[in-house]
Amino acid sequence: MQLKEKFPGIFVKGREIYTENLVKGFRYSDEKIIKIKGVEYREFNPFRSKLAAAVAKGFEHLPFPEKRDWIMLYLGAAHGYTVSYVSDILCNGFIYAVEFSDRCFKELLPVCKERKNIAPIFADARKPEEYSWIEEVHALYVDIAQPDATEIAMRNADEFLKQNGILFLAIKTRSIDVTQKPKKICQAEVEKLSQAGWKILEWRMLDPFEKDHGFIIAKK
Ligand SMILES: C[S@@+](CC[C@H](N)C(=O)[O-])C[C@H]1O[C@@H](n2cnc3c(N)ncnc32)[C@H](O)[C@@H]1O
Numbered sequence: 260m261q262l263k264e265k266f267p268g269i270f271v272k273g274r275e276i277y278t279e280n281l282v283k284g285f286r287y288s289d290e291k292i293i294k295i296k297g298v299e300y301r302e303f304n305p306f307r308s309k310l311a312a313a314v315a316k317g318f319e320h321l322p323f324p325e326k327r328d329w330i331m332l333y334l335g336a337a338h339g340y341t342v343s344y345v346s347d348i349l350c351n352g353f354i355y356a357v358e359f360s361d362r363c364f365k366e367l368l369p370v371c372k373e374r375k376n377i378a379p380i381f382a383d384a385r386k387p388e389e390y391s392w393i394e395e396v397h398a399l400y401v402d403i404a405q406p407d408a409t410e411i412a413m414r415n416a417d418e419f420l421k422q423n424g425i426l427f428l429a430i431k432t433r434s435i436d437v438t439q440k441p442k443k444i445c446q447a448e449v450e451k452l453s454q455a456g457w458k459i460l461e462w463r464m465l466d467p468f469e470k471d472h473g474f475i476i477a478k479k
Contacts, residue, residue, distance in 0.1 A: 262295060266321040268348035269303075269314060276303040276314050278347035282373050287343045301347065305468040308341040309402055309429040312468035313476075318461055322425050322476070324397075328352045332396045332419050334384040334411070335403035335429075337363045339370035339377075345400065346374045355393045359383045384411050387418045395421050402429040409448045413455060420479050426457070430473040441466075445473030452477050 262272045270277040277293070277300035284299075286292065291302040305315035313321065323329065328351035336342045336356035345354055356371065357380045358364045364381050371377045382389040384403055399420045401412040412428050420426065430448050432441035442464055449462050452475065462475040 262293075262300065265314065267323040267325050268327050268350065269321065269323070270300060271314070274315070276305065276311050277301060278303055278344050279350070281347045281350045281376070285343075285373055287340055287370070301344070303344050308344065309465055309469050309472060309474050310341050310344065310400075310427070312465040312472075313463070313474045315468055316463050316465055316474075318463065318474075318476070320461055320476070322460065323348055326351060329397040330394060331355070331398040331400060332393065332415060333357065333400045333402075334415060335401065336367050336379070337402075338366040341402070342367070342377055343370050343374065346377050349376065352376060352397075354378070355380055355390065355396070357382050357384055357390065384415065387415050391418070393419060395419060396424065397421055398425045398427065400427040404429075404431040404434050406435045408434075409451050413452070416479055422479060424479045425460075426452075426475070426477045426479065428452075428475040428477070429469075430475065432471045432473065441471040441473070445475070448473070449475055 260273050262270045265271045280299035280301050293300050303311040305311040331354045333356045336358040342356050354377045371379045380390050396419050430445050432444040457477040460476045465472045
């Protein structure tokens with residue numbers, strides 16, 4: 260089976276998802292690496308990343324640019340799993356990766372050391388003034404598993420996201436309400452964004468890859 264570029268920088272081979280390894284020989288953990296015509300591709304696991312889950316769930320548009328040169332603000336970088344893949348996808352761009360847990364941040368640092376297009380920022384996404392020095396960004400990725408993730412995303416977008424910029428927002432519905440149906444909760448977050456003037460490009464629940472999580476892509 261052939262490797263096909265499904266979205267800029269994101270490749271699929273049957274059900275497997277890959278990115279082109281920006282740093283030859285780099286492995287985040289035990290992911291499979293395949294080599295085609297001297298190019299390395301790393302397998303991207305939809306059970307470990309909401310972005311990969313979005314690909315696996317059949318999102319129609321992941322609006323990364325052909326030139327793969329966006330500047331992105333990524334909130335909730337954790338140990339750097341997904342960020343390392345975004346760094347492959349945006350090989351000509353740059354990522355500001357914010358994380359507030361010192362344990363996670365320590366594990367994020369070696370990933371950033373090997374990948375020159377990620378700047379780790381130890382800060383609270385609720386306080387964008389802590390990283391007000393960053394430049395304007397083309398995209399904002401938010402995966403912070405907080406009940407007010409949508410509000411935090413909008414506040415950061417007001418500060419840093421260019422007009423027509425893209426928001427990728429992961430919703431952990433169980434952080435918002437454990438009694439309501441996950442899809443209904445996510446629908447309400449989508450509605451919140453629409454009411455605030457965002458254009459919703461696509462959204463879906465990510466089950467079975469990320470149980471009770473939704474993923475929203477919207478344009479400012
Ligand atoms: C679900 S994990 C992110 C996983 C990561 N995006 C990935 O796919 O590899 C959520 C992360 O958000 C971080 N986080 C939660 N609230 C935050 C805040 N207010 N500011 C910065 N980081 C936050 C947590 O410490 C945690 O590491």
